[in-house]
């Protein structure tokens with residue numbers, strides 16, 4: 001896939017504090033790339049550097065394509081973390097104004113605005129002023145404003161925050177369809193389940209440094225240990241004694257056994273003691289949510305730093 005954006009070895013300090021250290025990744029045409037990390041990790045600072053709101057102290061940010069000249073700024077769409085549109089302006093007027101700023105033809109912008117307002121259940125709201133919208137409705141309008149001009153690169157900082165489940169589904173569907181039509185998407189989110197469902201690759205950052213970079217499959221293969229869920233009335237101490245069990249979580253008759261990194265499930269299953277009561281059993285890799293928590297709380301998963309075959 002064609003690379004549209006390269007972030008190479010960028011560093012950024014605020015006063016004496018280095019908040020970005022050697023950040024390197026790329027975003028490709030037609031992919032959804034997630035940028036993840038705990039609060040204060042440096043995600044928004046990375047995005048602000050890409051958007052030219054601030055500049056890195058070292059390193060380079062390159063927009064590709066267009067005969068090597070880079071994507072023009074008006075082909076980038078941006079939904080910032082700080083929400084906010086002009087309050088006392090009508091919905092259609094603000095969408096057309098923002099499209100015009102990007103040099104997008106007005107008749108096409110109007111057509112697209114109406115199409116998207118309908119898609120996001122805001123049909124008939126074009127003459128309503130922004131201040132009269134609910135928070136979620138405002139967010140939909142702001143999302144529309146970030147895509148109205150058909151950007152080639154779309155940067156979404158926490159697009160799902162504050163959305164109800166129905167609106168989340170609408171956003172998810174639209175973001176996926178934009179990527180399927182070739183838009184390169186960089187998305188920051190704390191909702192790991194959504195990232196896991198939607199994203200093709202991810203870059204995880206902690207304390208301004210890369211901790212993971214790769215496709216979701218690579219990341220899971222490299223970092224996600226197996227867990228075994230057993231349904232049955234068992235004593236937690238019996239489960240903890242089983243070989244290769246790191247820890248056990250129990251809720252009623254459901255026990256989750258977190259296994260060592262190099263466990264081969266087939267072999268491990270054969271060695272399960274006979275005194276364990278098993279009414280149902282399943283083995284899965286731990287979720288991205290659990291990987292994230294392990295990293296953010298410095299558990300055992302990430303000892304080595306390395307690419308997951310990005």
Ligand SMILES: Nc1ncnc2c1ncn2[C@@H]1O[C@H](COP(=O)(O)OP(=O)(O)OP(=O)(O)O)[C@@H](O)[C@H]1O
Pocket residue numbers: 014019037038039040041042043044045046
């Ligand atoms: N303008 C600024 N001046 C000084 N420090 C800043 C500034 N902007 C960000 N920082 C610091 O840089 C670090 C990274 O912040 P950033 O907002 O990029 O994190 P984040 O990963 O987006 O966090 P969150 O998930 O909470 O939004 C934090 O320690 C923050 O306090």
